[in-house]
Amino acid sequence: MIVDDRLRVQLHTKAPPSTNEDGKDSPKSASSAAMKDVFALGDNAMIPNASLPATAQTALQQALWLAKRLNKGDLDKEHFTYKNLGIMKYLGNAKGLVQTEGAMGDISVRAAWLIWRGAYLTMSMSWRDKILIPVYWFLTWAFGRDVTRF
Ligand SMILES: Cc1cc2nc3c(=O)[nH]c(=O)nc-3n(C[C@H](O)[C@H](O)[C@H](O)COP(=O)(O)OP(=O)(O)OC[C@H]3O[C@@H](n4cnc5c(N)ncnc54)[C@H](O)[C@@H]3O)c2cc1C
Structure with a gap:
């Protein structure tokens, strides 16, 4: 599951095919948006360009970080960063x-x-x-x- 750096699940949508001026179909472009209250973490979650190891350490850090953000209500102000212990x-x-x-x-x-x-x-x-x-x-x-x- 693709998530952003706040562990929010990314929703991928494919745009409908459009036609160029010469009458040929242009390639479909994909866009993504973060779902507001749907999160994923641990082995199941992948932050693009982050390359985090699929270990318990990663899952635990993400779980603690997300619980703290949700309890404090400051998710929009913070980003998850992994610390290799x-x-x-x-x-x-x-x-x-x-x-x-x-x-x-x-x-x-x-x-x-x-x-x-x-x-x-x-x-x-x-x-x-x-x-x-x-x-x-x-x-x-x-x-x-x-x-x-x-
Ligand atoms: C053999 C092995 C050795 C490992 N050794 C280490 C190690 O030494 N150190 C380390 O840091 N990491 C190790 N790992 C990796 C570590 O286990 C995982 O990175 C970590 O468990 C990920 O946690 P998680 O919560 O993302 O997933 P999980 O721990 O896999 O938890 C997911 C849970 O969801 C449950 N589940 C699945 N589908 C459903 C469903 N449909 N409905 C309800 N529940 C569901 C599963 O039963 C499971 O309990 C090892 C992994 C393996 C396989």
Whole structure:
């Protein structure tokens, strides 16, 4: 779904074919307009020329931004801008990778793993997840395999 930089869904319309002076059909021109109260965000939304990654980070930033704008009623004054907070990857065996835009410098694979785990815990939405995720990590460590798959 195409959205503008305020996450409003763009409505595309094709103009009816018109005829030139020489009697030939001219190419159809398309126009787009932002729908007033219809929004899209996350994987489902694409802002032209923005090339945002299809990640949870993008969806979360958009959701928080839009909720704030709608609550404050200042959507017309602001534009969504994406801030890359970095990329994290678990490599297995208590090792990880963290890629940021120069903010952290070089860190060890063990420190990256701890940061990755910390981020997963703090960003889990519900208390149920915040409790179950470390239990799952502990059981996987204790039994040496994924205990959710028998
Ligand atoms: C295997 C995998 C690994 C990933 N790993 C990472 C990662 O490590 N880090 C990261 O940042 N991102 C990761 N992503 C990407 C991340 O999951 C998505 O970018 C993020 O979930 C997008 O959020 P969303 O809300 O746009 O869509 P979703 O999270 O997909 O939510 C859309 C929801 O809408 C529901 N839905 C669909 N159709 C209908 C309907 N007709 N009616 C009602 N409900 C409907 C779906 O069931 C779903 O719950 C991963 C994605 C995949 C597939």
